[in-house]
Amino acid sequence: MSDVRAELTRNDMEALFEGVKNWGRWGPDDERGALNFITDTIRRDAAALVTEGVSVSCALDFPTQPAPDNPRPAQHMMVVAGDACTTTGMPGMQSAMDFIGVAFHGMAVSHIDALCHVFVDEKMYNGFDASDVKSTGAMRNSVMAGEDGISGRGVLLDAPRHRGVPYLGIDEQIGPDELDAMAAAQGVEIREGDILLVSTGRDARRAEKGSWAPMEGLAGLDGHCVQWLYERKVAVLGSDGVSDSIPNGTADQWPMPIHQCGIVAIGLHLLDNLNLGDLATACSARERWEFFFIIAPLKVKRGTGSPVNPIAIF
Numbered sequence: 555m556s557d558v559r560a561e562l563t564r565n566d567m568e569a570l571f572e573g574v575k576n577w578g579r580w581g582p583d584d585e586r587g588a589l590n591f592i593t594d595t596i597r598r599d600a601a602a603l604v605t606e607g608v609s610v611s612c613a614l615d616f617p618t619q620p621a622p623d624n625p626r627p628a629q630h631m632m633v634v635a636g637d638a639c640t641t642t643g644m645p646g647m648q649s650a651m652d653f654i655g656v657a658f659h660g661m662a663v664s665h666i667d668a669l670c671h672v673f674v675d676e677k678m679y680n681g682f683d684a685s686d687v688k689s690t691g692a693m694r695n696s697v698m699a700g701e702d703g704i705s706g707r708g709v710l711l712d713a714p715r716h717r718g719v720p721y722l723g724i725d726e727q728i729g730p731d732e733l734d735a736m737a738a739a740q741g742v743e744i745r746e747g748d749i750l751l752v753s754t755g756r757d758a759r760r761a762e763k764g765s766w767a768p769m770e771g772l773a774g775l776d777g778h779c780v781q782w783l784y785e786r787k788v789a790v791l792g793s794d795g796v797s798d799s800i801p802n803g804t805a806d807q808w809p810m811p812i813h814q815c816g817i818v819a820i821g822l823h824l825l826d827n828l829n830l831g832d833l834a835t836a837c838s839a840r841e842r843w844e845f846f847f848i849i850a851p852l853k854v855k856r857g858t859g860s861p862v863n864p865i866a867i868f
Contacts, residue, residue: 562777564805567815570777574784575819577680586699587669587679587821591747591789592706600707603846606868610836612751612792612828613664613863616654621765624662629655658861660827661768661796666851667824668859669695672810672817679821691856700823700851700860704790708847708866709748711736712834713773714755720762721755724771727799728752730782733775740843746787749847753830756794774799777811784820790849791816792825792864825849825864833866840868 562570580590620627632652634641639648658665669679670692676684682694713728714721716736722728733752737744744750754773760766774795783791791797791812798810808814816822837843846867851860 562804562808564807567777567805567808567811570780571674571815571819574780574815576821582680584680585669585695587823588787588789589699589704589823591787592704593747596747597706600705600846603707603844604867608868610833610866611863612830612833612866614827614829617662622767623765626657626660628663629653656861659859662827663861664827664829664863665859665861666697666700666849667817667826668692668697668699668857669817669821669823671858672813674814674818677818679818687858692858693856697851697854697857697860700849701853704849706789706847707745707748708751708845709742709744710751710753710830710833710837710843711740712753712837714753715834715838721759722773724766724773726773727776727803728774728779729776730779733779733782742843744786744788747789749790749792750788751792751828751830752797753834754793754795757829757831768800772796772800775812777802777804780811780815783816783822788822790823790825792828794828794830796826797824825862828864836868842868
């Protein structure tokens with residue numbers, strides 16, 4: 555079941571992109587985009603949602619094993635192991651140490667996309683030039699916009715639960731009418747400044763059927779959802795996929811409208827490849843779909859994003 559509507563043409567997409575631009579909304583030098591919707595008051599009120607102290611991780615395990623959706627596995631290796639714990643160079647000190655390395659953009663690592671990650675017509679959010687992302691990193695719109703952490707009211711919309719299935723098919727899309735229907739069924743309202751998470755059941759499908767190359771298909775939002783996200787002033791969008799459905803049914807040059815319009819026009823930071831299964835279980839057990847949500851990107855100067863372990867707290 556889906557409420558996918560007519561395919562969006564190139565003219566449709568160009569008009570949509572122009573219609574949801576937040577460029578200049580918070581000044582010509584702004585690099586925070588929709589994060590500006592999360593005010594101190596919104597953050598304070600969201601913290602009041604913590605009544606139990608129960609926390610739930612929304613990150614996948616560090617993906618070190620190659621798979622169709624993980625062609626560049628993360629690296630994890632020991633620098634000093636327990637069988638050589640006396641070789642630290644400091645007499646009497648015994649320890650173990652390791653190394654990790656990761657190319658986090660893609661379909662396997664839980665990460666946040668900075669506003670310098672995607673361009674349209676060689677421009678990024680707020681009209682900055684793509685050339686401002688140089689060989690040394692991003693001069694504008696880097697992940698440092700989140701250096702003090704991103705926190706606020708998190709809301710989970712659970713598409714498999716709404717449809718009564720364990721997971722969505724890889725060719726299925728979620729449209730704006732279904733987002734409204736899910737919110738209504740779960741008794742939750744999407745508000746300005748929310749961190750919105752949309753579950754498609756990707757991990758449940760992977761557990762049953764194994765990994766697959768996402769270009770074969772990936773459930774997610776259709777292009778019509780761009781306007782919906784803009785109108786509701788969502789601050790951050792996350793998914794157990796990459797928010798966009800693949801393929802999306804949009805015109806040439808607009809293969810990922812949530813990324814292209816969301817990041818570049820709206821200034822919407824995206825959370826990709828989250829683990830939302832445990833969160834869905836926790837929400838369902840409580841019949842409660844809102845929580846305090848914390849995202850702490852690494853402070854990578856000039857970075858285009860960061861691996862993250864987002865935490866929901868009830």
